[in-house]
Amino acid sequence: MGRSRVGLIGAGNVAQRHARVLSGFPDVVLAGVTDVLPEAAARLADTHGTRAFVDADALLRADLDAVYVCVPPFAHGPVEEAVLSAGLPLFVEKPLAADLETAEKVAAMVDGAPTAVGHHWRYLAVVERARELLDGRPVRLVSGAWLDKVPPVAWWSRRDRSGGPVVEQAAHVLDLARLLVGEVTRVCALGDGSPPPSVSEDVDADIDSATAATLRFASGTVGTLTTACVLRWKHRAGLEIYADGLALAVSEDELLVREGEREYRLDGDPEAARVAVDRAFIDAVRRDGDDIRVPYAEGLRTHRLACAIARSAATGEACDV
Numbered sequence: 001m002g003r004s005r006v007g008l009i010g011a012g013n014v015a016q017r018h019a020r021v022l023s024g025f026p027d028v029v030l031a032g033v034t035d036v037l038p039e040a041a042a043r044l045a046d047t048h049g050t051r052a053f054v055d056a057d058a059l060l061r062a063d064l065d066a067v068y069v070c071v072p073p074f075a076h077g078p079v080e081e082a083v084l085s086a087g088l089p090l091f092v093e094k095p096l097a098a099d100l101e102t103a104e105k106v107a108a109m110v111d112g113a114p115t116a117v118g119h120h121w122r123y124l125a126v127v128e129r130a131r132e133l134l135d136g137r138p139v140r141l142v143s144g145a146w147l148d149k150v151p152p153v154a155w156w157s158r159r160d161r162s163g164g165p166v167v168e169q170a171a172h173v174l175d176l177a178r179l180l181v182g183e184v185t186r187v188c189a190l191g192d193g194s195p196p197p198s199v200s201e202d203v204d205a206d207i208d209s210a211t212a213a214t215l216r217f218a219s220g221t222v223g224t225l226t227t228a229c230v231l232r233w234k235h236r237a238g239l240e241i242y243a244d245g246l247a248l249a250v251s252e253d254e255l256l257v258r259e260g261e262r263e264y265r266l267d268g269d270p271e272a273a274r275v276a277v278d279r280a281f282i283d284a285v286r287r288d289g290d291d292i293r294v295p296y297a298e299g300l301r302t303h304r305l306a307c308a309i310a311r312s313a314a315t316g317e318a319c320d321v
């Protein structure tokens with residue numbers, strides 16, 4: 001089998017990362033990139049010695065084996081529909097969309113070809129270790145948090161563009177909670193109703209600065225999720241889990257474990273996980289592996305949870321997931 005020809009739709013921050021990782025794989029060739037900003041596509045294409053295409057339709061005619069969709073939340077939908085209609089394997093960055101309806105519509109189109117969502121935390125060795133430690137132990141309490149700054153992209157502070165901090169950022173933590181503790185069935189959330197300081201004068205922020213949610217898992221476990229985007233640094237993003245006689249704190253960077261008098265810390269390796277998520281997708285595309293941990297349907301379950309929390313915070317009503 002020759003090298004797999006991969007196209008990128010969207011040429012921003014995360015696309016640059018995938019392009020870097022993919023161009024390090026000997027069995028992949030970056031076949032082209034497109035972006036609604038032609039200069040962004042041209043820049044990324046130049047960096048990797050590939051072609052910039054005027055739009056997704058033109059890129060999809062370039063004899064591709066797979067496509068990465070790296071657009072902001074509000075731009076999902078038509079792009080995935082074009083990729084899936086072309087019968088091509090689809091890697092899509094989280095969140096699946098700014099809303100739930102778009103993602104449900106795309107999910108209904110998935111048919112056979114491999115799909116993967118950029119929930120790379122599932123490939124962290126510390127997450128594997130946390131799973132082993134929790135095996136057979138009922139979890140009693142979960143406490144997730146994403147406490148950070150406002151990312152410097154204009155779309156982020158607008159609810160209809162990003163979906164808000166729970167959907168856009170805390171989705172990683174919610175995905176981990178589902179993996180380690182199980183499905184959430186009911187949520188009740190509050191937002192502070194006050195936007196964070198603006199990152200630029202052109203952006204009229206309308207997201208909450210802070211959200212606090214309670215979660216009920218199918219197992220009976222209870223939990224919380226909190227978000228804040230008012231800092232100037234990334235303060236904490238991760239999950240604390242309490243089982244009988246065991247306390248864990250897991251994030252992209254580390255796992256902290258306390259079991260009675262025994263206490264230890266393991267380093268996370270986010271870069272390895274970012275490579276592994278791409279490697280698993282490419283292996284599936286090449287029919288050379290079966291380690292996609294979050295296909296579209298699984299990503300949709302995390303997105304449903306995030307959207308239920310966002311909906312509850314917006315309405316003040318508890319929501320079933």
Ligand SMILES: NC(=O)c1ccc[n+]([C@@H]2O[C@H](COP(=O)([O-])OP(=O)(O)OC[C@H]3O[C@@H](n4cnc5c(N)ncnc54)[C@H](O)[C@@H]3O)[C@@H](O)[C@H]2O)c1
Nearest residue numbers: 010011012013014035036037071072073075093094095118
């Ligand atoms: N998994 C991760 O760790 C991770 C890390 C960073 C970003 N992300 C996610 O990736 C997504 C993109 O984030 P980013 O930081 O790269 O944003 P960005 O704004 O830097 O880049 C997005 C790019 O998409 C382009 N674009 C918008 N609409 C388009 C369309 N219809 N067709 C083609 N291009 C289009 C924009 O012009 C922009 O260049 C976000 O949903 C974000 O949450 C995930």
